[in-house]
Every structure is written in C-alpha cells, then in structure tokens.
Amino acid sequence: MSVLGEVGCMHPVLRRAISVIFRSSIYSEEIRLMEYYKIFAIEYERRQALSTEIFLRSMDPEPMFMSYYIWAIVGANTAVIVDTGYTKETALSRGRKQQRCPGEGLKLIGIQPDEVEQVIITHFHWDHLGNRALFPRATFYAQEKEMAFWTGRYASVPIFREVIEPDDIVGMVRLNLSGHLTLIDGSRELFPGISVHWVGGHTPGMQIVEVATAGGTAVIASDAVKTYRNLTENIPDPYVNDISEMIDGYELVRNLAENESLVFPGHDPEVFNRFGSPAEGIVGLLQG
Numbered sequence: 001m002s003v004l005g006e007v008g009c010m011h012p013v014l015r016r017a018i019s020v021i022f023r024s025s026i027y028s029e030e031i032r033l034m035e036y037y038k039i040f041a042i043e044y045e046r047r048q049a050l051s052t053e054i055f056l057r058s059m060d061p062e063p064m065f066m067s068y069y070i071w072a073i074v075g076a077n078t079a080v081i082v083d084t085g086y087t088k089e090t091a092l093s094r095g096r097k098q099q100r101c102p103g104e105g106l107k108l109i110g111i112q113p114d115e116v117e118q119v120i121i122t123h124f125h126w127d128h129l130g131n132r133a134l135f136p137r138a139t140f141y142a143q144e145k146e147m148a149f150w151t152g153r154y155a156s157v158p159i160f161r162e163v164i165e166p167d168d169i170v171g172m173v174r175l176n177l178s179g180h181l182t183l184i185d186g187s188r189e190l191f192p193g194i195s196v197h198w199v200g201g202h203t204p205g206m207q208i209v210e211v212a213t214a215g216g217t218a219v220i221a222s223d224a225v226k227t228y229r230n231l232t233e234n235i236p237d238p239y240v241n242d243i244s245e246m247i248d249g250y251e252l253v254r255n256l257a258e259n260e261s262l263v264f265p266g267h268d269p270e271v272f273n274r275f276g277s278p279a280e281g282i283v284g285l286l287q288g
C-alpha cells in the first residue's frame, strides 16, 4: 500500500507497470512460502465417559464416548507431530487402556516416529505428553507459560498434580536442558503455514496449532476445544484453569478456522463423521 502510494503522482502507465511488478513479486513470494498440509487425527484410545467430564456444571451425567488422539501435519517433505499421547504403562497405572500405541498409528500413514524432527506439545496433561521416547530426533515446541506452571508452586496442588505425570514434566525439563525444546511466548509461525497460538484456559500454557490446508485454514485445537459442542454452544470444559481464557480460546479458534469442520477438537469421536479415513482409527484432511 505504501509503495503504491509513493508512485501515486507518476504517469498512469508507469504506475500500472510498477503496480504489476509489485503485485507479481508478492504473488511469487506467496507461492514460494505457501505449502498446504494434510492433517491426520490418530486415535489411540476411545472410552466410555460421562458428559460431566466434558461440560462444566452439567447436572445430568449422560454416557458419551471420548477419543484420545495425536495428530500429524503432513507436507510434501515434512511431518510435524502434535502431542504424543499416553504410554501403555501410564494407562495401566491409571486403570485405563490403550487400543494402539500412537507410534503404530503413525506407521500406518507412512511416518516412522524415530525419523520425526518436529513435535508440538499443546499442553502437559498426562494424556498428551507420554511417548516422547518414540521421537529421539525431534525438537519439541511448547509454551513457556506451560513449562513455568508445571515446574512452579501450584504443580503439587492435588487438583493440578493429578492430571500430569511427574516423569513427563521431568522429561520436558531434560529436553530443555539438552537443547531439544523450544519454548514459545504467545504466537509464532514455526514453519511456513504452521503457527502456534497461546490460548491458556484449559491449562495456563495451552496452545493451539493453525495449519494451512487446501480447504482453508484448519486448527488443531487439542483440549482448547474438547468437543465440537463445547465450541458451538460456548460451554467450558470442567478441566479448566481459567474460564474466560477458555471462552476467548473458542473465539480465536472460530476466527482462525475457515469453518467449524476444519477444527480438530481434543477428544471428540465426531471427527470420524467429518473427515476421510485412510486407515482404521485414523481420520483426516487428506487433500494436500
């Protein structure tokens, strides 16, 4: 705008020529930087839960299913993994199951976990942060606020302590000290077409992932949006650190995503009705 403004007094033909050059240089820049990604939601467990686990102040507990996912963002030459799920050992210790190791799910879509170089962690809850050992080559990305909280004075308070595994938190500290963790403060474009945004709410350092896809901007919301109903009806989830941040997070997800069907919630089996399925237990935006 300012460049075209400066040539406003020039001859119209010259002005038009400069305008074309200017626009085409922007256009080629966009082509060079823009990559469209596929997104896969890889379910590693599904269990019968109650609506009171999903909707804050739900007075009438109704049975409903919760799915557990990791996600893969796949470009022409890259695969970025979002969250790492829980381990079989942690599942057993908490009386849970694990249908399939998240790493096995990745192999079904052609990703070898030990070759993955980038892993985004949305937050440090136990069901999102195990299995780091599957990714020995990876650099991990998380919010600085999340690390500060879980190594800070509130972490041992039972209501917080029960939703993390100490070994996971220590593991993140080790990754940081060995130079394999990048801590982010707020929003950052990590790779062309892949950005993270702090939203807080569910945890103090919860972040979401914005992804450029052929169908428009998609958002891997993880637990910033537990299910589509939380988003459409603006109902907070009971696992909440700050309710107003959670509501603002819903707003940001709605603003970023091209439409609600390009949102990947943290625990909603409904994604299996909205996206294509390349393999059992896996759904996604399959057009790259």
Ligand SMILES: [Zn+2]
Pocket (backbone or CB within 6 Å): 125, 127, 128, 223, 266, 267
């Ligand atoms: Zn979760």
